[in-house]
Amino acid sequence: MPTDPSARPGRRALLRTGLATGAAAAAPALPPSSPAAPVPADRVVTLTGWLPTGAPDFVLLPVEVPPGVREIAVAYDYDRPAVPPGTPGNSCDIGLFDQRGTDLGGRGFRGWSGGFRTSFSVSATAATPGYLPGPVDPGTWHVVLGPYQVAPQGLNYTVRVTLRSGAPGPAFTPHYPAERARGRGRAWYRGDCHLHTVHSDGRRLPEEVAAGARAAGLDFIVSTDHNTSSSHGVWGPLAGDDLLIVLGEEVTTRNGHWLALGLDPGQFVDWRYRSRDGQFPRFARQVRRSGGLVVPAHPYCPYVGCQWKFGHRDADAVEVWNGPWTYDDESAVDTWDAQLATALREGRDWLPAMGNSDAHSDPQPIGSPHNVVLADDLSRAAVLDGLRAGRSWLAGSAAVQLEFTATGHGRRAGIGERLTVPADAPVDVELTVSGVPGGTARLLTDEGQLHQETLPATGPATVRWRTTASLASYVRAEVRHPKPDGTPGRGNSMGPDLPWGPMAALTNPITLHAQ
Numbered sequence: 001m002p003t004d005p006s007a008r009p010g011r012r013a014l015l016r017t018g019l020a021t022g023a024a025a026a027a028p029a030l031p032p033s034s035p036a037a038p039v040p041a042d043r044v045v046t047l048t049g050w051l052p053t054g055a056p057d058f059v060l061l062p063v064e065v066p067p068g069v070r071e072i073a074v075a076y077d078y079d080r081p082a083v084p085p086g087t088p089g090n091s092c093d094i095g096l097f098d099q100r101g102t103d104l105g106g107r108g109f110r111g112w113s114g115g116f117r118t119s120f121s122v123s124a125t126a127a128t129p130g131y132l133p134g135p136v137d138p139g140t141w142h143v144v145l146g147p148y149q150v151a152p153q154g155l156n157y158t159v160r161v162t163l164r165s166g167a168p169g170p171a172f173t174p175h176y177p178a179e180r181a182r183g184r185g186r187a188w189y190r191g192d193c194h195l196h197t198v199h200s201d202g203r204r205l206p207e208e209v210a211a212g213a214r215a216a217g218l219d220f221i222v223s224t225d226h227n228t229s230s231s232h233g234v235w236g237p238l239a240g241d242d243l244l245i246v247l248g249e250e251v252t253t254r255n256g257h258w259l260a261l262g263l264d265p266g267q268f269v270d271w272r273y274r275s276r277d278g279q280f281p282r283f284a285r286q287v288r289r290s291g292g293l294v295v296p297a298h299p300y301c302p303y304v305g306c307q308w309k310f311g312h313r314d315a316d317a318v319e320v321w322n323g324p325w326t327y328d329d330e331s332a333v334d335t336w337d338a339q340l341a342t343a344l345r346e347g348r349d350w351l352p353a354m355g356n357s358d359a360h361s362d363p364q365p366i367g368s369p370h371n372v373v374l375a376d377d378l379s380r381a382a383v384l385d386g387l388r389a390g391r392s393w394l395a396g397s398a399a400v401q402l403e404f405t406a407t408g409h410g411r412r413a414g415i416g417e418r419l420t421v422p423a424d425a426p427v428d429v430e431l432t433v434s435g436v437p438g439g440t441a442r443l444l445t446d447e448g449q450l451h452q453e454t455l456p457a458t459g460p461a462t463v464r465w466r467t468t469a470s471l472a473s474y475v476r477a478e479v480r481h482p483k484p485d486g487t488p489g490r491g492n493s494m495g496p497d498l499p500w501g502p503m504a505a506l507t508n509p510i511t512l513h514a515q
Helices: 011-015 206-215 280-289 327-345 380-389
Strands: 019-021 043-051 059-065 069-078 091-097 109-114 119-123 139-149 155-165 187-195 220-223 244-253 256-261 293-296 318-322 353-356 370-375 392-395 401-408 411-414 418-421 427-434 440-445 448-454 461-467 474-480 503-507 510-514
Touching (some): 043 059, 043 139, 059 069, 059 155, 069 091, 069 139, 109 119, 139 155, 187 206, 187 244, 187 353, 187 380, 206 220, 244 380, 256 280, 280 293, 293 318, 293 380, 318 503, 327 503, 353 370, 353 392, 392 401, 401 510, 411 418, 427 440, 440 461, 448 461
Parallel strands (some): 187 220, 220 244, 318 353
Antiparallel strands (some): 019 043, 043 155, 069 119, 069 155, 091 109, 091 139, 187 370, 244 256, 256 293, 401 411, 401 427, 427 461, 440 448, 440 474, 474 503
């Protein structure tokens, strides 16, 4: 490949360059009485090219697959030249689409591994995690590159595709999890809705994730590997009466990530669009048709492509707490809180908050944080209904216990519910919490924080406060750990550091409506 840009061929040619190598010479014909024909040798197709800064988000490399191929194996690499501090270096994802095409939302998807793997294979019987086993039919397949960062020098890539001939082998049989576990009827259930395995960029096997969920005291989890449904068919034997496993995907676009929770078995949700393309509502509708939820994930995450740019009109909830508590979580909670008052003022549905671990590998703990949802049953439909309605609160671990109610005019409401009372009737708010020794309980309304108490070092504590529907359109609770210096923090102070310690629990609001 020339190093002088002026000597390079045109950009279109560079994006689609291909060179076939390794084709075997024709084998001599066997006598008619021979019991077996020779097996054709493997054929290797090598694709090389150069991508400039500003290359398309997705570069399609066609590969012609002849009849008789039983397996496609792909390996790739690209250069990583030195760049000045603060300048993005080369990073390039990869995936595969079969002969059914590369249309957005089409049927040709066969897998995606992002930048986590340098090689993969697919056949009728098996596939590398992240990829879908199935027929290797003849036609034009496409290796898809996703150069999400390109250095000023450009990106040189080499893709080697090996076409292995032979009988296809037995078809893969998926084993999907049951949609219901043995629950406790209408009760509070704990679940982590954002988890990764080796089927995307995690390092835990699915069986390790299931074991970790049980150890964390969870009742349910949602599988959300990046941009693939390949893990769906392996969860069945790992679920059980004690653990509901719901299927999903983390849809990883260039303008933010979102969780598609509660997908049908094997359902794939496309990610190849930006906010300006106007395609997000289409795929949000696809998820809802399956009864699922659309949840923007870690909206203030500082990594490339992670900040949420699609707005919240098509969302069912929002992830405001992702893994260990950090500055971006503070921003997410502040934005969510501001949206509550706006939604209630305009008479719109408010957006529930969620918290998930986003755990990828050790030592990241599964279930820290997680959601505690009031559901009619431990089933996919019931859990999703509870999350959709906001009948849930967020916990840092199963050690945290919480109850939160508002009572007035002979009526009572809990988390995610609505209390309708005369405008000036007293409303008594009660928060009972345990598992956060020395923590701080906060009660917040559309005016901000209106009450704060320090929790005892041992045992449960109950915090009580009174308001009216004329003064507060909603009330919600936060429980914080002490600050690193051991002090409780102050919600109405200003200074150079965060006013609070890490979050221990956060509730969705109880809304107050004046008659």
